[in-house]
Amino acid sequence: MNWYLEVIKNNYANFSGRARRKEYWMFTLVNTIIITVLYAILMSSIDMYTGEMSSLGSIAGIIIGIYSLAIIVPSLAVTIRRFHDQDKSGWMFLLAFIPAVGGLIVFVFMCLEGTKGDNRFGPDPKA
Template identity: 50%
Template structure:
């Protein structure tokens, strides 16, 4: 849960690097939250209101962690736009999120694994 909260606190930070663990822990906590909200919406009959509000609330933090994750693999944050390419774009971005970051310093900052908790 601390990784999820770390991303939320760092919500407008598009500089630096993010470890795979930071990205995936954030993602793995967000998915059950969305599923629970969808379930609550089906019970109450709100038709996407809760998930829409949650998605709006976590849009910037999620974008920030994706950009920092791309930085960890020594790619510009603009690579996030590859997800707009039909079919293959999201797959390419997923592969980038799974790749190990560059060891040591790169043009976006120092290796986040050196300061691991």
Template identity: 45%
Template sequence: MDWYLYVLKHYAQFNGRARRKEFWWFTAIDLLLSAILMLFDFVLLSSFGFSGLYGVYWIATLLPSFAVRVRRLHDTNRSGWWLLIAIIPFIGAIVLLVFACSDGTYGKNRFGEDPKKLVS
């Protein structure tokens, strides 16, 4: 949960680097909360004619999720513009998944210091 809150505290910080741990913990908790809110919207609120908690959550976390993805790409010494490869169906998602799973650059790179050394 600490990594999720860390990403939210750095809401729109696109510079720097993000460790795999930061990215994947944020992604896992984000998916879990999204599923819970979608289920809540569908089951409980649809009978009242209102369903928007997931939409509000999605809008609130859109910028931090992009920021952590860009910082994750920076950790692998790639520009944030690589996110645009997701436009290519199927292949783009696979490429981004491989990048997200790849170990970051050891030591300093053009995007900053190694986040593993900063935390340790």
């Protein structure tokens, strides 16, 4: 949870520097858990027979929308800093928009180890 809060509080829109794998994956894990819980609340509030949603579902839907908008910038920032850790340009993020395989390509890059020592984007975050 500390890694998630670190990205939100201190690196919300920080696109410079480097992010180690642990920072990226802990942020992604907590983010996924939050979204999953919110969607579970949303889906459980829908009546299976009538398809009507309770007021709790409406609130959950609004919270999902607000949270999704609020998390775009830090998600993009930590992904770009993860590319920087591998001495690659943040523009590599655009690979995610290649239909069918783009997300997989970015996933593989996010799993790769960063460059050891300093690179053009800053000092080694593990040091």
